[in-house]
Amino acid sequence: MDRLHDLSCVLHLHSTHSDGTGTVPEIARAAEQAGADVVLLTDHDTLAARRAGEEGWHGAALVLAGHEVSPPGRNHYLAFGLDEEIRHRGLTPAQIVAAVRERGGFGFAAHPFASGSGRFPRVSADMRWEDLECLDGLELWSFLADNGQRLNSIRDAVRFIARPERFVTHPPEHNLREWDRLGASRRVVGIGGLDAHQFGLRVAGRTLRAMSYRRSFEQLRTHVLVAAEPRGELDHDRELVYSALRTGRCYIAFNAIARATGFRFFAERFRGERLEMGGEAAGGGWTLHARLPRVADVRLLRDGEVVARAVTQALMHEAQGPGVYRVEVRLRSHGAERTWILSNPVYLR
Ligand SMILES: [Zn+2]
Ligand SMILES: [Zn+2]
Known part of the structure; x- marks a missing residue:
């Protein structure tokens, strides 16, 4: 019978340990309020949250710390299951993926299909992955990058920030086609990520009101199906979540339109x-x-x-x-x- 448990995760986000605007306890509280079970933190090039002892249960939310390997001007990679940061200097994207794997970790290409928008400076063309063949995981639907590239005016941006559930329709068709192509030869795990910073959005020279962590947590989720009930012990519960993510026992849900738990x-x-x-x-x-x-x-x-x-x-x-x-x-x-x-x-x- 079905002995799997469904945990909903908010994935790919930044705290004050890098360029986010919220502390880890604030982020954990926002997740609790949004009804998310797990926070997968990915600060740029640092596992400071882990070192500070901030991994673990904060009330009803489990915070786990990976990091976003972020070589300047090159492809970013969301890495999990590592005790130390990847020193990416001089490494190609494929070498970064290999380094994570050699150290026993796993990961996902961040915003691999971002095509960039002149009016949306966070998204630049060099974020697009140049070498998809080296991957066994990718951010299939990136809430910020994939919807951001559709913003062509301040009006669009205001609509997106005010009511994402009315603006967002589907992930770009291109993302799905590329995923299908890669899957023909090997398993490639697809996840949905937020790239949440509690960001203000700069469009045409103006900064628009920020979307709070809590509101972004209500949008896109990655649900993991874990093999046992969480016990409230960090090592045990982290392993449950990571083994589901690693093996692709997970699905993506646009949570803002309806709760998907039970799929x-x-x-x-x-x-x-x-x-x-x-x-x-x-x-x-x-x-x-x-x-x-x-x-x-x-x-x-x-x-x-x-x-x-x-x-x-x-x-x-x-x-x-x-x-x-x-x-x-x-x-x-x-x-x-x-x-x-x-x-x-x-x-x-
Ligand atoms: Zn990034
Ligand atoms: Zn990011």
Whole structure:
């Protein structure tokens, strides 16, 4: 039976240990208020929060500290599971990814598909990943970079900051196509990140009102399905979250339009043999199952093509041979159809 527990995470954010505007306790409180279970902190080039003993439970929120490896003018990488920062001087992006892996960590390319917008200075073209082939994880949907590139006027920016749930529709199609292409040869874990600083947005020379940590935490979540109940012990609970992220047992949810807790996607065959998201297996006889906390428009994709679609709360589909299977769920909200949930794939090879 289903013994997995769903924890919702806010991921990719900066505290006063780098260029954020909130302290770790303030951020943890904002997460608690927004109803997020886990905060995955990624200060630029520092694990100061970890050294300061700020990792751990703050009330109902678990704070875990990774770091954003941030070579100036080059690609950024969100690294987790390390005791020390990566010294990136002179390393190429691929060498940074390899260094994290060699030290037993794991990570995700930060805002890998950012294309830049002249009016949105935080997003620059050099943030776009030059070498996707070295990755086994990426920020598939970056709340700031991927929506920021659509801001072409102060009016757009005001709409985005005031009511992101009315402005944001889908992740860029390009991100999904590239992810599907990479997944054909290996597992690549997709996550959703915020890049939250409690930021003020500079558009056309003016700084607009900031979006608070709390409000940004209500937007995009990465849910992990963990194998046991958290115990309130840092080492144990961190391992639960990290092993789910590492293996792709996670999904992305646009939380501002509806809470996604309860979503499941897996493959099953014979007597309860079960493959969770991120799992890889050979051989036939698999049936794919998607389950939702409410009725929505569910699409099952195989190698990037829709093979089943229904407005339902539970979709079942017999796999027709090998393929990379994943689910996209859409919901109508505020007058438009919006992406609500993106699963990680089940890989039938
Ligand atoms: Zn960055
Ligand atoms: Zn960042």
